[in-house]
């Protein structure tokens with residue numbers, strides 16, 4: 481168990497932190513070699529040295545190595561288990577925001593007799609419990625501490641991880657876009673992994689080109705676009721721009737809305753460099769500036785978002801783990817935080833983060849982890865002065881009138897956020913999709 485836990489943890493971190501695909505594959509091969517090699521070694525010893533079978537710590541020829549490895553595995557398992565419990569207690573997940581409104585739609589009957597084309601996927605869709613075409617249509621009302629009243633009710637459709645590869649039928653994604661447009665949100669954002677294969681470039685007008693939002697459709701790329709050649713990467717940008725989508729990777733921009741401008745930025749590190757330069761951005765919302773919203777492919781950029789005073793961060797990449805076990809949930813999760821931010825709504829002051837389970841993946845395997853599209857409804861902070869804890873203040877409805885505790889909390893946050901912030905020009909300019 482300790483050996484498996486260590487290999488899984490290494491795999492998750494390698495997937496999250498290695499920016500170059502060749503390195504990722506090299507790391508993956510090394511992890512697989514260790515994963516299989518160590519049990520094979522002990523099995524070989526067990527067969528070759530029958531006299532030592534009663535005491536696995538004394539396998540020759542290197543009894544010390546065997547013992548150290550076993551102790552290390554047990555220690556890792558113990559530490560991982562304790563950390564898992566600690567994370568569940570301290571992550572700041574906001575379950576109330578998960579259950580505002582949810583509907584599940586089974587799109588498989590609409591996809592014809594063959595919803596997937598490869599043999600691997602045809603076999604996978606028959607795995608008991610696998611529901612890759614059961615899409616959760618979520619509406620989550622989330623209250624943001626730094627949101628001014630003028631933006632109360634602002635709606636954002638959050639889509640992530642389309643993974644167009646040609647394996648899953650185009651109709652699946654067309655139905656997804658129809659449902660996303662039904663939300664009628666003010667803006668729509670896509671947080672990476674749009675297209676995996678050049679075969680699907682011709683699908684772009686029928687899928688991404690059909691997304692509608694009165695104040696714009698914005699996107700960043702993910703690690704799967706990094707796998708495209710330089711020419712195809714540029715071509716993908718060009719085609720998305722032709723459809724009116726606005727690229728935000730490595731930049732920030734103010735988007736005018738009826739309640740005032742909001743600041744949108746994109747950061748898909750470590751795959752897409754650089755991170756946006758926020759030094760010339762207007763001050764944060766607590767200092768009278770626009771609300772700051774970050775699109776990031778990975779939830780691993782949460783520390784960066786907090787450091788730069790973002791009010792809201794939207795991420796994907798994890799696919800929710802794709803397979804969630806009873807009680808323990810996700811196990812495989814490509815994040816340097818492990819499964820801590822696999823999916824859901826999290827709050828670490830001053831940033832509220834929504835991690836989407838995404839829409840698809842290269843492997844159509846979704847067990848107890850449905851694909852999702854989400855409409856986020858942003859709400860100004862509302863506190864119950866008698867009952868609210870610091871965490872609850874992000875979700876509770878406001879009672880009549882503010883209170884001293886509310887104001888003190890906001891002032892404390894403002895003092896923290898003002899330290900080190902730099903005021904800049906009021907507008908960084910809206911980029912065009914081809915300007916990257």
Ligand SMILES: [Fe+2]
Nearest residue numbers: 641673797798
């Ligand atoms: Fe993905």
